[in-house]
Amino acid sequence: MARKSLVGVVADELLDRIISGEFPPGSSVPGELELSARHDVSRMTVREAMKTLEAQRILSVERGRGTFVNPLNRWSSLEAVLRAASEGQNGPAAAVQLIELRRMLETGACELAAQRITDDELDGLRNCVADMRKAHQANNVASFVAADLAFHDQILHASENVFVAVLFEPLHRVLEKGRTETSKVPDIQEHAIGHHQNIFEALAARDPRQARNAMDAHMQQTLDDLRSYVLEA
Template identity: 30%
Template sequence: MTEVRRTRGRPRKTQQPDAKPLLVTVGLHEKVSHHLRDMILTGALAPGRELVEVDLSAALGVSRTPVREALKLLAVEGMVELRPNRSARVPDLQPEAITQLFEAIAGIERIAAELAAARITDAELTNLRILQDEMEGYHRATDLAPYFAINQRIHRLIVGASRNKPLQEAHESLYGRAELVRRRALRTPERWDESVAEHRAIFHALEARDSSRAGTLLSDHVSRTGTVVLRHVTAAGRSAEATQAGVQ
């Protein structure tokens, strides 16, 4: 309660919102969203899995409210699919959707790399070189989780270096959905080796301020990843169909 002075009469006390509980609530649902995002990306919550609020709140030891708000955040990122009068679910991208998704990201990153080659700062290039070296180290150690995290930072750094806000917003709105399936491609040893080499070539093109080459290399890199992901998803679907037919 806060006392408000009046020019006439007795001071009147008014109820003002307490900021602390609000901050705690905001922090909690963001923490829940980070945790759920990690579970989705690592496969602990698999594609097609229903996300029942009461089950998640019990498992995470929180009320349903932060879980509900976290699911809304993840839905904006494309990591969760909200369904009217039904539980949310982890989306299971179909082949056509995967093709369209990677086509869009490849186009966005091509333009971003072309702009970045002209606009990237020396400090950003230094940071990019450090990230590239760290990523290659994790590749040699076959440690996928930190490799993948740095890989994401590199893509976002390049897009950010374009200094084009609409491009960044469009990229961020799609990138979460791609994360759901990109790890599948990197689990293929030969694609992982190719990806590292492609990233090194992209860095050299940016360092040389070669806009055309940087754009082409990054676009081709994303497209090849999409092709491998599509092949993996298609093969997995055929395997599942064969198993189901065998059971019947």
């Protein structure tokens, strides 16, 4: 195996240990000797792996003291943050922050979509809401989540802003996991269906302000439901 690949293996395993909570923020990570023995690699390989995580601001080196784990809000790697959000111990806070991010981006995307959406795209949104209703009645969580995600994806693309769609693509795995958890609650499904219908009607009216407000109300309801049914359950 090439040294570069070994560097990636060591960096990934150390990141996994950080995400699992073995090394929480502010704690020190093992030194080069311990890691090189654990992975049966050279100290140079370990050093390069540590530099990789340092470059992503996951680790900070304090000369004379050691290498320490930074808080999640200092990390600069989107992939690492997404892994922490989907696999780590910071789930509740990450879930709230993800809704905050969606609120900032999706309300604007919905406002743009109201001015640009096509009749075919509106038909697609109508079908998504219908699919959500059918899945709710059949208690099919997987189908409900698929229709829910498809509805939001259509709006992002209907905004015709390529940056918005690209920004959301890496979030898909985390969104799917989060929706699957919350959508197990029938009341949350009912709330979502009502808000998706309101968003559809605002877009069908091609009213930018109404569309923005409808999406904002949906994001607020999503946050309220997360706190009431999941985080405080």
